[in-house]
Amino acid sequence: MNVMTRSKATDQKADGGERSRSADVRTALLERYGGVLVLVGLILLFGILKPDAFLTYNNIVGILANSAILGILAAGLLAPLAAGVFDISIGGAMTLAIVAVTYLFQVTGGDMPVPVAILIVLLGAVALGMINAALVVRQGVDPFIATIGTGSVMVGMSQLLANGTTITDGIPKAFTDFGRAQVDKISIAVFILAGLCLFAWYILDYTPFGRNLYATGASREATRLAGIRTGRVITIAFICSALGAAIAGIVFAGRLGTGPPGIGAGFLIGAYSAAFLGSTIIRPGRFNVPGLIVALLIIGVGINGLQLVGLPFWVVETFQGAALLAAVLIARRRPAVI
């Protein structure tokens, strides 16, 4: 997807150009690691403003825990974004995952083994991914519109299952033990996120499939003409984002111990903010994992810091929205002057 990418042609004259090498290197470094500088700046800022509250182990661990679920969602989202398609259904998918996994427990009176329940939800996510792909690839529906549709359908289905309430009965202790597990107070969600990030990084940077994702995003037709099965690439991409949403929902429900409907919508914007902001960092112009991690931390630290300083509930969405706008503005490159 070339939303972000327009050539910095002026910097890369084929004949070598007149600009000095060092100037190019300096601006390139700044562009790539600017986000890291922002993160460091925020940490310093809040460290100075509220040292007792901000720079404590508990607080840091809390930031990580809060960002982790969003991170899992965003990590799955990297696949379709790299392939040049929007998946708006991840909000609805996460909602349905939360409701479905708790519903499975409630309806079996807590007898269903936790791994089985999780597996069923994950399989459902795979099915969702394939439905999204079928709409986009085979039927040629615009991905944005198709996934708004499927997302809404899932929200509806979760409302059906939840029957207007938050599911609280029958949640086995094993499930909440899993969701609230910690190592040195670091939530299990963080470890799951770390594992997913490593896996995503490997796929994107070290496998042909990852390259095919980026290629499909750069130009689906050119990639098709290179002999790559772009339909398959997009299908797998949609499955990835659906699985990401499902895992995020399962962990969230496990941590909470209940299945409130309608949670996913709030995470949708955050996931996109993190993904887009991440695409301007470390590997600018491309959706990438290290950039995503830095972006998640920027958003997490930013929100936490602002809350500690005293800003109330509205700071969350505001900050996420601002981060998304900042990302898009930064990424807008100077158009090439011919």
Added chain:
Amino acid sequence: MSPDGSRLGNSGPGGTPTGAASGLVAERLSKSFYGNRVLTRLDLAIPAGSVHALLGHNGSGKSTFIKILAGYYLPDEDSGSIHVNGAAVQPGNPESSRERGITFVHQTLGLVPSLSVLENLRLGKVWHTNTFQKISWRRERASARASLEAFGLTTNPDTPVGRLSVLEQTEIAVVRALSEGDNISVLVLDEPTAALTDHEVEKLFTTLVRVKENGVAILYVTHRLEEIGRIADQVTVLRDGHVVGTGPTSDFPTSKLVRLIIGDSDAPDHTDADTVQTVEEAVAAEQRRKAERPLLRISGLTAGELDGADLEGWSGEVLGAVGLLGSGIIDVARALTGRTPIVSGSVEIGGKEVSPGNYASMVDSGFGAVVGLRSDRVLMGLTVKENLTLGVLPEFVHHGFLNRRAEKQSAQELVERYQIRCPSVEAETAALSGGNQQKVAITKVLSTKPRVLLLEEPCHGVDARGRQEIREMLRAAAADGTLVLLVDSDLDEVVGLCSRVIVFRDGKPVAAFERDLDRGRLLDASYGTVSA
């Protein structure tokens, strides 16, 4: 510069234009892209009320010049000027070009097929409205009819433009261009007759004579040499961005024009022993073919404008396929790459049937293609390295991990071997010049070692040196046993490169040339005319 059109060349007078100079005066215009000169000190003058033909190969700089006139491109700094009736046009400013009275009919005509003639004529202009800001359709229709009648046209203003014939559409485009403003002084026509029959060309010329008699200076760009004598007073030939000949049409018979366009320096290329076969070689090739099975066989292919087309190609040959717009030639490439659905017929590679609809399987069967827009040939948002290795990435995977160093090395070797000019293999492909992007596209496909390589206009937008390099790439591929199938509208390229050429007309092949391969015969077969 004087109205009788005395010679201007690269070493022209270079003086300031006088206030009395009428028509269009372009002086010393140069244009470069990324250090690559595509236009060098062009001087061109068209007196009011005359027609000036502009000829040149693909890539000679014609389109670049027109885009400079239109304000779309900025000429190189401190390079030259454009004046219309003595008034300067501000370079790089479309508004300025329009204000000075330069108007255009581009190759694509710029009409909206779903809108009516009337609506197209008024595109971008102010409508007649009544007091309530409601469009006064009656007045608009009358005004449109009047404009059309001024050119002897009787088209109904309410007809959707898409339903009109190509000739009528061209005429509408001309009328629209001329009603742009009150002071139209220069009309630029880019290949207006490309898709017209001889009879229709006559009709268009009648219209143009009328325009000329109104005092408009007409710049007429065309590939069709036989038209020059009929409509143009002056002619200028461009080659590789330089003016190589200019003057009254009467001084330039067709043979001289052809020599100027192709250029004597290219002649050795065309008589290169590798491509132009002697009679003996051609006979030997034919006998070999009778013994071997064709590598590519297309049978009864109906797709798009193709109507039951048959075609065979053998390993190791450079096979050309040419034809005019409407002959179905475009659908040869489109059908083979799954862009135009195949209604009936079959395609076989190496004796096995393949289905272009599932293009990935075509590639698996040894097919490779460089077709379509520039953005379909290379992935602009990826680096040069990533483009080059796209089709063969699994080769660099060891123990489940992509060996990035090996990949980069391989890309660097390719860049060096094929002389692809780029700052590094990690550069974004969009930053390369058009010619180098083409080379990346071709190299990318060649690295998958295809058995059949289909190329559409591979040298489009490429400079002379790049063309030479691409030609060598293709010859080497054929020597390796690849069947190179070249679909190109540039007959000079085709003649220079191909050992055999098939001409398409009316949806199927109508002629094949091998020993008797020359441009004139190809043109005749394309048009269906018989030369004396």
